[in-house]
Amino acid sequence: MKRRVLPGFGLSLGLTLSYLGLIVLLPLAALAWKATGAGVEAWLHLLSSPRVIAALRLSFGGALLAALLDALAGLLVAWVLVRYRFPGRRLLDAFIDLPFAMPTAVAGIALTALYAPNGWLGRWFALADIRIAYAPQGVLVAMAFVGFPFVVRTLQPVLENLDREIEEAAESLGARRWQTFARVLLPMLAPTLLTGFALALARAAGEYGSVIFIAGNIPMRSEIAPLLIVQKLEQFDYAGAAALAVIMLAFAFVLLILISLLQRWSGRWTELPA
């Protein structure tokens, strides 16, 4: 029998399960329990309300777009940070984590100050009649901000371990640069990129603190689903709030499953060193 690092499979599995149960499952179960307090009628009303649908569309549509932006920009940034050596690289590398560490309200206020029609950046957009803060575009900016580190940080270790000889082999076999990228590198990176994408997506869909400052919060236009939950709480409608939260969770769950299927499919011909 092989010696394991951790003693006792039973003990470690037991601890794992109790920790998971306490930190993840218990709150979720409490949420589901609260949500059963909302009657069938309340559920149907929620699911058919145009305002709820608009808010869900903004939260998840915005999160998808933001995660896509993060995936594209994150791939480039991770590549630059791993493959090139330049002065200030380590400093830049440290900056990536800032959105993790910053209180979301601070991020929201800072982004709003930048992108408001009288802000440093916003005033130039205003000249071209483009609204960013106080519009759905602002929601996108905040979501992209909070999700960005996930993509970079998941890609970095994989990029570092990527064997350069594979690229050289591709080149020596006559592949052009874009062919090397699209047919050699990208398939190898795709599963990891999807992980980063999924994390950024999940973070953005549930984001409240930073979005709320920049969104404008106009119903049907720039109102995110978590804000509707807060509004229900404000009326002491705990069951309705929990029901809406369960709907959001269900959406997120389906999306994450789809992404993990996509991941399996994209990884079908590559065996990455785990």
Added chain:
Amino acid sequence: MKRVALLFACVVSLAAPLLAAASGVTLLNVSYDPTRELYRDVNAAFAAQWKAQHGDTVTIRMSHDGSGKQARAIADGLPGDVATLALAYDLDTLADRGLVAKNWQQRLPDNSAPYTSTIVFLVRKGNPKKIRDWSDLIRPGVQVITPNPKTSGGARWNFLAAWGYALKQPGGNEAKARAFVKALYQHVPVLDAGARGATNTFVQRGMGDVLLAWENEALLAQRELGKGSFEIVVPSLSILAEPPVTVIDANVDKHHTRAVAEAYLKFLYSPQGQELEAKNFYRPRSPQVMAKYAAQFPKVKTFTIREVFGDWRQVQARFFADGGIFDQIGPGG
């Protein structure tokens, strides 16, 4: 962050009996956002008075947040001794949960509201859009900043002030009030979650031409930001906002702090308390103190919730509940 604040408050309250045993009494006053400056002054004055009269040290701790959030925190176990919130509705919800006596509003004079305020307009320097009254707010090209009445107590006063104004115009009726308020919210580009957020959007972000604000917030903003940058416009008719106070019966009985908590609230009605409220831009109930600060508070015609709408429970159900009038006519609706 709210959780952390709650946890902190819990720790404070757990430690409170220990502190109390050592050095007198501790009260926790659960209040809403714009009263920070007011209660800083009131607490110091009350503690000095209590010490002089009883020889005991009383320490008053404060918790500030949106009024609705605070009511919810108390319902969820925040061990406040007194609640000093923005709307009677928030205290009604505590009465419904048995934390506060049903007759709380009759226990102290003036509907248990020792000070009042009203809703005024804050406009930019020189009043470039020539805003004089409510009817100017729905002129083309005017943008109005007011927070979301579903999440902000202050915003509910704004909404009701506009509704009451339209209702009380010559030939005014429900349909006209509805049309006016609907038109008004078409001019609102941003719905902040709270009153301070809306002030920030107007002052710092430069959004909008006019901010609907509590008079005390408008006067405070003017003092903090310099008289030159903003002007206050008092409309022809506004609402009398009555922020209520009460002891939280369930908690004072548990903490044995009823006597000092009741004295604290009575202090708010005393000449000294009224003076401090006026200094912090709340309209005092006492005619003498009001006369002394007449220069600060322009004459304004007001109506009360009771005169126009009935009580807060009815207001809440009719206007601000899900599917209520605000949802029907608010922006995007």
